[in-house]
Amino acid sequence: MPVLRVPVDIRSCRLLGLTGSAALAAGGAAAGALPVRDVPAPHSAAAVLGLASVYFGLVLLPAAWALLGRTLRGPAPPGLRDLLLTLALWAAPLLLAPPLFSRDVYSYLAQGGMVDARIDVYAHGPSRLGGPTAAEVAPVWRHTPTPYGPVFLGCAYAMAGSARTEVATGVLGLRLVALLGVALMVLCLPALARRCGADPLTAVWLGGLNPLVLLHLVGGAHNDAVMLGLLGAGLVASLGRRPAVGAVLVTLAALVKAPAALGLPAVVLLRARRRSGRLPRLRAVLATGGAAAATTVAATTLAGTGYGWTTALDTPASPGNWSLTSTLGRLTGAGLRAVGSGLAEFAVPAWHLAGLAATALVVLVAWQRHHLHRPVYAVGLSLGAVAVLGPAIRPWYVLWGVFLIAAAAPRGSARPVRAAALLSGLLALVVMPSGFPPDHNQLLIAVGGSTLGVLALWCAYRVAARAADRAPRPEALPPATPRPMDPPRRIDRPAWDPHRPPGSTA
Numbered sequence: 001m002p003v004l005r006v007p008v009d010i011r012s013c014r015l016l017g018l019t020g021s022a023a024l025a026a027g028g029a030a031a032g033a034l035p036v037r038d039v040p041a042p043h044s045a046a047a048v049l050g051l052a053s054v055y056f057g058l059v060l061l062p063a064a065w066a067l068l069g070r071t072l073r074g075p076a077p078p079g080l081r082d083l084l085l086t087l088a089l090w091a092a093p094l095l096l097a098p099p100l101f102s103r104d105v106y107s108y109l110a111q112g113g114m115v116d117a118r119i120d121v122y123a124h125g126p127s128r129l130g131g132p133t134a135a136e137v138a139p140v141w142r143h144t145p146t147p148y149g150p151v152f153l154g155c156a157y158a159m160a161g162s163a164r165t166e167v168a169t170g171v172l173g174l175r176l177v178a179l180l181g182v183a184l185m186v187l188c189l190p191a192l193a194r195r196c197g198a199d200p201l202t203a204v205w206l207g208g209l210n211p212l213v214l215l216h217l218v219g220g221a222h223n224d225a226v227m228l229g230l231l232g233a234g235l236v237a238s239l240g241r242r243p244a245v246g247a248v249l250v251t252l253a254a255l256v257k258a259p260a261a262l263g264l265p266a267v268v269l270l271r272a273r274r275r276s277g278r279l280p281r282l283r284a285v286l287a288t289g290g291a292a293a294a295t296t297v298a299a300t301t302l303a304g305t306g307y308g309w310t311t312a313l314d315t316p317a318s319p320g321n322w323s324l325t326s327t328l329g330r331l332t333g334a335g336l337r338a339v340g341s342g343l344a345e346f347a348v349p350a351w352h353l354a355g356l357a358a359t360a361l362v363v364l365v366a367w368q369r370h371h372l373h374r375p376v377y378a379v380g381l382s383l384g385a386v387a388v389l390g391p392a393i394r395p396w397y398v399l400w401g402v403f404l405i406a407a408a409a410p411r412g413s414a415r416p417v418r419a420a421a422l423l424s425g426l427l428a429l430v431v432m433p434s435g436f437p438p439d440h441n442q443l444l445i446a447v448g449g450s451t452l453g454v455l456a457l458w459c460a461y462r463v464a465a466r467a468a469d470r471a472p473r474p475e476a477l478p479p480a481t482p483r484p485m486d487p488p489r490r491i492d493r494p495a496w497d498p499h500r501p502p503g504s505t506a
Contacts, residue, residue: 010078013068017090020060025097027053033099033435052449054433059453062211062425100219102435106136109170112156121146122308145312149255150303174221181225188232192407195239207406211428216396227256243271247291266375323393325355352391359389380404395427
């Protein structure tokens with residue numbers, strides 16, 4: 001599609017993205033992760049139209065995001081305020097929509113109810129709580145302890161009370177919590193980019209307006225928004241020579257989800273950067289470790305959840321998880337079973353161990369190459385490796401690395417930014433809005449909705465191309481005619497007189 005012929009401005013991008021976001025919200029009312037009592041029949045007209053509308057929006061919203069990225073490289077790029085307004089417009093329809101692409105928000109509410117009921121969330125699953133909230137949890141997680149830290153469980157506990165009478169109220173409360181996390185992320189991105197030598201506009205576009213942020217952090221109300229917001233704020237504080245505040249904030253992020261603890265080495269390096277030698281580094285390690293330990297004790301005491309999260313980090317992945325190592329493990333196991341080998345059952349655990357080893361190698365290489373000048377970038381690469389090579393992956397996990405890569409990627413290297421953008425656009429399409437695996441008919445409906453979205457983009461392109469062709473062009477100026485040369489200037493000199501002495505004047 002020769003889109004380069006058609007000029008693109010931020011207004012058309014806003015309109016296109018808002019149309020996609022509105023289609024997502026409207027379709028989610030029938031095809032989203034609804035409460036059990038509100039789920040329509042799988043092949044009813046409402047379910048079919050809702051799913052088609054969602055995938056129609058899933059084509060338009062990433063397309064608008066990609067076109068918006070193109071305007072950043074144009075002659076008149078939008079400003080930071082323009083990007084923030086665009087994010088607000090795209091997110092607005094999703095705020096009142098039901099949960100999208102995952103039922104995790106119901107697990108959060110059930111875990112908050114367990115904290116309220118004094119049930120150990122690190123030893124029991126939501127089934128122990130019972131009641132209407134636990135009934136909304138996906139069956140695969142009803143008997144699974146939580147791996148989340150006390151900071152997020154405190155937030156879930158605060159919202160669980162409102163969910164006793166109406167689950168939708170609790171969902172809205174947790175969505176507002178996630179929205180605060182997204183707001184903190186977006187506020188941190190320009191500051192991180194400026195201090196890391198990256199482009200602030202590109203950072204906000206890739207890390208803030210990313211379709212995965214809108215679909216999963218806003219639409220799905222995932223607690224990763226809180227983790228990333230606190231992690232970004234902690235790194236900003238550390239870059240701004242407030243390492244103690246940075247250590248506290250990064251630790252709070254790790255007490256939401258443990259992978260954020262990879263930000264603590266960056267806090268240590270930024271604290272010790274101003275002085276060389278082993279003693280300042282040792283002091284930085286001790287000071288950061290002390291702040292992290294004190295924050296952990298204080299947060300755990302206030303939440304009253306205990307330290308069971310340290311042993312619940314090995315919560316098993318779902319059997320059908322499509323992470324790289326799980327997929328390779330299933331394929332290897334199928335091949336071994338086909339030849340009659342008894343090693344098939346060890347294929348998935350072996351690939352998971354290989355993935356952990358590869359993750360450790362990537363983390364070591366990232367820190368070896370970037371720890372001196374770009375520790376924030378090293379954190380982003382490390383979190384990206386944990387997400388991609390770990391035993392479990394969800395589309396929003398990729399944001400762990402994308403968020404900091406967007407803010408700290410070297411200004412001259414476009415490859416990591418392009419890779420992160422391409423991966424984000426592809427992963428926006430892979431999860432059904434209900435959060436459950438699709439059947440054959442649902443796949444056909446999703447393809448049909450996506451096709452309608454592509455046709456709508458093509459029609460919009462044709463209309464814009466015709467308008468551009470009919471637009472009046474500035475008339476070419478007539479060629480300049482050469483001006484005739486002036487005749488040589490005549491200088492009158494007195495006639496020569498042979499009787500006048502030399503050197504005299506007339």
